[in-house]
Amino acid sequence: MVTAWIKGLLFTLLALASAVAPTSRHLTIAGATSTLAYLRDTVGGFERSHPGYTVSLAGGGSVAGLVEVSRGRADVGVSDIPPRAEWTSGVHLQVMPLGRLPILFVAHPGTGVHNLTTTELRAVLDGRTRSWKSVGGRPVPIVVMTRPLASGALSVVDREMMGGRRITSQAIVQLSNGATLAGVRETPGAVGFVESGVVPRGVTVLGVGGRHFSPKRGAEWPWYAEPSLYVRPEAPSIVHDLVRYLGSHPNRTRYGIYGSAS
Amino acid sequence: MVRGRRLFGLSAVLAVLGMAGFVLVLGSLLKSGLPLLTWRFLTSSGNVGIGPEILNTVVLCSITMIVTVPLGLLVAVYQGEYLRRQSRRVRELDHLRATLMSAPTIVLALAVYRVAVGWWHWPVSLLTGALALSVINWPFMVTVCRAALSAVPDSYREASLALGASRFETVVRVVIPAALGTLIEGIGMALARLAGESAALIVTTGVNVSQHWSLWGPGETLAVHIWYIRTEGVVSGRDAEAAATGVTLMIGISVVLWLSNRVAQLFGRSEGGYDGT
Amino acid sequence: MSTPSVTDRMPRRTAGLAAGLFALVGIILVASLAAGAWPMLGAPRAAANLIGAVWDPLRGRYGVAPFVVGTAAVTLTALVIAVPIALGVAVSIVHQVGALGRGGILRVLTVLTAVPSVIFGWWGLQMVVPWVRAHVGGPGFSLLAAGIVLALMILPTLSLFFAQALSKVPNTLKEGSAALGATPDQTLLRVELPFAMPALVNGLVVGLARALGETMAVQMVVGGQTAIPAGLAAPGATLTTQIFTDMTAFPPGTAGHAVLDIMALLLLAAMYVLVRTAERWGSR
Numbered sequence: 142m143v144t145a146w147i148k149g150l151l152f153t154l155l156a157l158a159s160a161v162a163p164t165s166r167h168l169t170i171a172g173a174t175s176t177l178a179y180l181r182d183t184v185g186g187f188e189r190s191h192p193g194y195t196v197s198l199a200g201g202g203s204v205a206g207l208v209e210v211s212r213g214r215a216d217v218g219v220s221d222i223p224p225r226a227e228w229t230s231g232v233h234l235q236v237m238p239l240g241r242l243p244i245l246f247v248a249h250p251g252t253g254v255h256n257l258t259t260t261e262l263r264a265v266l267d268g269r270t271r272s273w274k275s276v277g278g279r280p281v282p283i284v285v286m287t288r289p290l291a292s293g294a295l296s297v298v299d300r301e302m303m304g305g306r307r308i309t310s311q312a313i314v315q316l317s318n319g320a321t322l323a324g325v326r327e328t329p330g331a332v333g334f335v336e337s338g339v340v341p342r343g344v345t346v347l348g349v350g351g352r353h354f355s356p357k358r359g360a361e362w363p364w365y366a367e368p369s370l371y372v373r374p375e376a377p378s379i380v381h382d383l384v385r386y387l388g389s390h391p392n393r394t395r396y397g398i399y400g401s402a403s
Numbered sequence: 404m405v406r407g408r409r410l411f412g413l414s415a416v417l418a419v420l421g422m423a424g425f426v427l428v429l430g431s432l433l434k435s436g437l438p439l440l441t442w443r444f445l446t447s448s449g450n451v452g453i454g455p456e457i458l459n460t461v462v463l464c465s466i467t468m469i470v471t472v473p474l475g476l477l478v479a480v481y482q483g484e485y486l487r488r489q490s491r492r493v494r495e496l497d498h499l500r501a502t503l504m505s506a507p508t509i510v511l512a513l514a515v516y517r518v519a520v521g522w523w524h525w526p527v528s529l530l531t532g533a534l535a536l537s538v539i540n541w542p543f544m545v546t547v548c549r550a551a552l553s554a555v556p557d558s559y560r561e562a563s564l565a566l567g568a569s570r571f572e573t574v575v576r577v578v579i580p581a582a583l584g585t586l587i588e589g590i591g592m593a594l595a596r597l598a599g600e601s602a603a604l605i606v607t608t609g610v611n612v613s614q615h616w617s618l619w620g621p622g623e624t625l626a627v628h629i630w631y632i633r634t635e636g637v638v639s640g641r642d643a644e645a646a647a648t649g650v651t652l653m654i655g656i657s658v659v660l661w662l663s664n665r666v667a668q669l670f671g672r673s674e675g676g677y678d679g680t
Numbered sequence: 681m682s683t684p685s686v687t688d689r690m691p692r693r694t695a696g697l698a699a700g701l702f703a704l705v706g707i708i709l710v711a712s713l714a715a716g717a718w719p720m721l722g723a724p725r726a727a728a729n730l731i732g733a734v735w736d737p738l739r740g741r742y743g744v745a746p747f748v749v750g751t752a753a754v755t756l757t758a759l760v761i762a763v764p765i766a767l768g769v770a771v772s773i774v775h776q777v778g779a780l781g782r783g784g785i786l787r788v789l790t791v792l793t794a795v796p797s798v799i800f801g802w803w804g805l806q807m808v809v810p811w812v813r814a815h816v817g818g819p820g821f822s823l824l825a826a827g828i829v830l831a832l833m834i835l836p837t838l839s840l841f842f843a844q845a846l847s848k849v850p851n852t853l854k855e856g857s858a859a860l861g862a863t864p865d866q867t868l869l870r871v872e873l874p875f876a877m878p879a880l881v882n883g884l885v886v887g888l889a890r891a892l893g894e895t896m897a898v899q900m901v902v903g904g905q906t907a908i909p910a911g912l913a914a915p916g917a918t919l920t921t922q923i924f925t926d927m928t929a930f931p932p933g934t935a936g937h938a939v940l941d942i943m944a945l946l947l948l949a950a951m952y953v954l955v956r957t958a959e960r961w962g963s964r
Contacts, residue, residue, distance in 0.1 A: 167526040167619040169609070177631075181611045182450070188614035195620030197527040197609035205928035214520045215527070228931055284819040289904075290737065291929035310736070313821050313915050314904030314925060320633060327810065328819050407863025411775060417768025421839070424832045425792055428803045435806075477698035485692050496699060499706045501955040502948060505889040506709075507920045510944045513927065514709050538705060545702065571691040592794065599796025602895050602924060629798045630896070633805075642806075649799045660791050 168383060171199040172206020172219030173293050174317045175242055175336040176368045179396035180219070180387065187386045194379065200317075202291030204228055210371050216380045217387075221293020221336075221366035234371040237388040240398040241365040244294055245354055247325050247344040248332040253278035256348040263302065265332055268309025273330065285312040286324050286333030294318070294336050297366050336366055338397015360399040368398065432653070436646030444647060448612060453648055455612040459529065459622035460655070463608070464597045466533040467540055472590060474537075475544025476579075482545075483552045484560075484574050500549075504542040511538050512603030519607075529622035532608030536597055543596065547589030551582040584670040591663025595656045601626040625652045710948065716932060716941035726935070730942065735906040737926070737936040744943060746908045750823060750916035754898060755891045757827025757912065762835050762887065769835075770842035771868065786843070792836035801900030804829040809901055818913035821903030827912070829897050834887040841883025845876040878961045885958040889951055895920040919943045 170180060177200065184196040201209070203220035210218030211229035221242070224234055246262060248254060252273045257265065264270040265283055274280040287308045288295040299308070315321040318335050325331040326343040338359050340346055346354055354362050370384045393399075446454045478496070486493050503511075515535040519525045525534075555578050563573040579586070601624075609621035610631050623631065625648055632645040720726050720742070732743030773785055808828050813820030849872045857867040873880070903915020904925055917925070923940050930936030 169527045185614050195613040195615050195617050197621030198611040199527045199609045202928040208931040289925045310907040407865045410865045410868055414768035414771035417765045418772040421765040421769050421835050477695045478702045481695035481699040502952045503706050505893050505951040507893045507895050509924050569688045571688050595794035601798050626796050626798050656794050
């Protein structure tokens with residue numbers, strides 16, 4: 142009796158392993174965490190209008206999204222950064238941009254600083270300026286918070302803000318957007334960057350080079366990530382439907398994703 | 404204090420200090436979490452509740468246990484009952500088991516991900532998560548079963564064998580029943596350990612909940628939900644939600660451990676905790 | 681063992697098959713890590729790069745020293761805090777609590793070993809990080825914070841092992857010592873602790889292994905800084921947290937991924953050494 146059960150179990154395991162899972166009815170989206178909240182709340186609508194289909198969201202970051210979709214391990218990849226050949230192994234992916242997600246530079250409210258020039262901010266982020274006092278604030282040491290290498294926001298900041306310099310290796314690395322914001326809010330002297338279309342509470346949003354962020358004119362803010370959905374061209378039509386649904390849903394602005402037409 | 408008992412006094416102080424640490428952890432968790440813990444929170448889905456997360460945690464743990472209990476028992480039986488004690492193969496299997504048991508779960512999960520999602524084209528889903536958890540739990544289950552089986556006195560086996568029973572009959576009719584109490588308690592520990600796993604599941608089961616529940620669909624668990632709230636937390640005030648989810652998870656774990664201990668006692672396991680690994 | 685009878689052949693084979701599968705899973709895991717690590721290990725020039733102190737993978741600098749230092753510092757801090765407290769708990773359980781209370785305390789400790797790491801991480805963010813910031817200085821996210829969180833995490837496990845070790849000291853030994861005029865303190869120091877030492881070390885190694893392998897709770901509070909940490913109050917990263925943080929940045933096949941695989945192998949090797957050490961001490 143026991144051996145029969147064991148045989149049954151082994152057989153089931155083997156069958157499971159060899160069975161081609163019905164991937165076409167179970168779609169996987171993987172990648173950037175910056176738009177996770179939007180996607181998480183929006184895929185439900187797609188599932189409701191497409192009975193029988195499920196959509197899984199896996200985190201991991203922009204690079205992972207591109208890698209997974211080009212290797213066929215995910216149906217849709219989400220990325221803030223454009224694909225590079227070393228990640229996609231030469232696969233030409235189709236793109237559906239979601240819009241622009243502003244990248245805000247935020248500081249702990251206790252620093253006494255509300256505005257920085259681009260040069261000052263650069264010196265703060267690369268570790269040359271060590272105290273808020275040197276940029277007109279209180280004598281609090283500066284604590285820089287950054288994101289992991291897989292982060293799209295980091296790559297935008299590196300390219301558009303740092304002017305060839307690197308963020309200090311003394312920086313604290315926060316895994317996600319939310320963790321960065323919470324870290325900056327709770328740590329005196331902290332400065333960091335978050336992708337957000339709304340003015341986050343509990344932190345000072347720094348004006349940079351005389352520009353000030355306002356959600357009403359969010360599309361005009363010069364630093365932004367462009368989260369996009371990537372699919373393989375030969376993907377089944379349901380995947381293209383999903384991407385169209387997500388790429389055109391009016392809810393996007395509520396999550397701070399602005400249309401790219403400014 | 405009696406002379407010459409200073410060390411005992413010191414021990415008591417240290418013990419109280421350690422306990423205070425845990426009171427602090429669980430106390431602050433309860434303090435932030437309890438106000439949010441309503442029936443609606445436990446049963447609804449979406450942004451107001453954690454019903455699906457509870458279901459997913461239960462399903463994942465159950466599938467994993469259904470797979471790993473027999474497999475763990477089999478390996479333990481092979482090592483403890485069929486191979487000669489202290490033989491090289493037994494020791495090698497023991498080393499492998501102990502090393503795998505301490506491997507970071509994220510490393511195991513990534514290997515599973517490459518095989519299941521990469522080669523077999525499974526979607527990121529409850530089943531992929533169950534597979535990852537099974538690989539994580541197998542060494543632990545072998546450990547539990549090894550400990551339970553080896554606690555059964557050899558005289559039981561000898562008596563059964565002397566009566567003409569085969570090794571297999573001895574294991575099924577004598578050794579496993581005698582070890583059942585300890586086994587059940589160990590299974591409770593394994594369940595508790597699985598329910599708290601998060602790192603491995605973020606890559607294998609996903610971080611959302613589907614409208615159409617399916618084993619091939621995504622399945623965020625309670626522990627992953629706590630992680631997600633901290634990750635996404637651009638909206639403030641969700642710390643309480645994380646804490647409430649944590650309280651739910653802790654209550655679940657305590658109930659499982661308490662139940663397994665009760666059941667174990669029915670099967671003749673004496674009072675007292677699990678002996679460790 | 682007697683020769684297997686005919687009825688035993690089938691179950692024996694099934695069990696052997698399961699054990700074989702178990703070994704296979706382990707071997708595949710190590711092999712896949714080794715295969716991933718090979719492009720780096722196989723090239724001497726690149727491998728020399730690993731010993732360095734600079735982690736800047738985008739520019740080809742793969743020094744893992746900061747993470748080895750971080751792992752050692754966090755683990756040591758955790759043990760330094762947890763071991764005395766765990767010994768205190770164990771001595772109190774064995775000597776000062778009646779048999780009835782003992783069962784209850786052991787049960788509570790068992791439940792505490794199962795508190796999920798995300799909950800410790802959450803607590804670390806709520807209380808430990810601000811505490812370190814206020815009383816020790818620095819940004820709060822630090823090796824020290826991670827050490828404190830880990831110490832509390834491994835405390836129940838250590839206490840259980842230590843209590844078990846001390847309760848195995850025969851009463852005759854203790855009574856003999858007391859009869860010779862030793863105070864309870866002297867008996868504890870000179871008789872009980874030495875007698876229980878192998879089992880104590882075994883417990884220590886188990887706690888050490890748990891601390892080494894922890895990812896989530898540490899990641900949430902350690903800060904993740906990739907330079908060699910300046911002190912305990914400075915942020916840092918450990919092998920596990922760095923694997924977790926950068927896993928997704930480097931797809932398999934790139935040099936960065938090879939380094940992460942090497943870090944994972946390093947951890948497994950450390951675990952294996954610990955397992956062997958525990959075995960040697962436990963069997964004395």
